[in-house]
Amino acid sequence: MKLPHNIGRLEALSDGVFAFAATLMVVSLDLNESWLDLPDKGLNLISFAVSFFVLIGLWVVHYNYFRRSGGYVDYVIIAYNTLLLFVVLYYVFPLKSLINSWLGKERITMEGLADLFQWYSLGFLLIFLCISLMYRRASKKTKNISRALNLLFYSRHFAIYALLSAVSILIAFLGIGIQYGLPGFIYILLGPLCYYHALHFNKKYPNTQQ
Template sequence: MYKHSRGRITALSDGIFAFAATLMVVDIGTTIDIKNIGAQLPLFTSFGVAFFVMMLLWKVHYNFFQRTKYVDNWIITANILLLFTILFYLFPLKTLINSITQQIGMTANDLSQLFMLYGGGFVLIFASYSFLYWKAYKRDIENNNRLKLKFFCSHFLIFVIIGIVSVILSAFQLGINFGFPGFVYALLGPLCYFNGAFFRKKHPSVFT
């Protein structure tokens, strides 16, 4: 038996995602100079990137609650932490994009702190997703496809590891002027591919 209301949790979560989108719109509305709209295009770019990143995070959140009906107090707590981090994470992401698109002069220390803030949010978000899947895998014994929950736990754990590597590189300012702490996120593609290939080989029936 599932003791908690999944509908209440998803409704609250959708409301917070909508609130985050509203905050971004209000923020861009207070910084745009309509008389010089051409020079403001980088602000629209950062808004667009942050918005679609948020939508991708919402889709990951949506997929989790489609794959399991299990909810307990641990899942509720992890979900709250996740939503809090997403709200906080969007603004350093916009700042990072603005620094690139507007070529804002930033010192190595500034870049280091920004990458660490970005990486810390990235780690917390995907650690929350990984924990949600791990908890559901362990406890949702009524689920007919529990191995898929296990796969996504390991999948998002890769994101956590890469985020930690980026934070470490940022803390020691290794290649910071060349954006190396950002480039390490490109490793997500091949690592996730090999993880998926390994899991499919070990459990060929999971994704059929």
């Protein structure tokens, strides 16, 4: 007997993991002493704030998937979602170290910074690859043509994020422009790439609404 999947439980688990990731970030602040008395506590607050809002941004992307997918869930979706949540738990920590190095709080060599960029981009790649594959899976399973095209659009949209992060990993691996933060600044290309993808997709499927 095939039992229906409960999307509510999947969303509840996901929200719990995001909340746990935020808790780990707070614990890592190390506020045993009054941060008002120590100058570097202000830098801790900045790196925490950036990491926190990136985490919230990822939660919004994840939340929007479930709004757009029409409630479709199967074991493939669950597998992609599980991998995504696994990566999210660790994703904020290389990001925090990267921010601290930019703020001068953590001393790091060029080789260490290149490794940090690679870890950051690997987390970015895995998260958005999972999101893209979830959209693609849902687009293939929905019987509503308009919704299927909408899901296909977002599958390709987030695939751009994954591809650009792969380029960032390659640049960091080759050591190109590390001192200038090139592996990070390359993400600026997300704006124009996603814009031109939307133009092309809407031209090919004019009745699609994003």
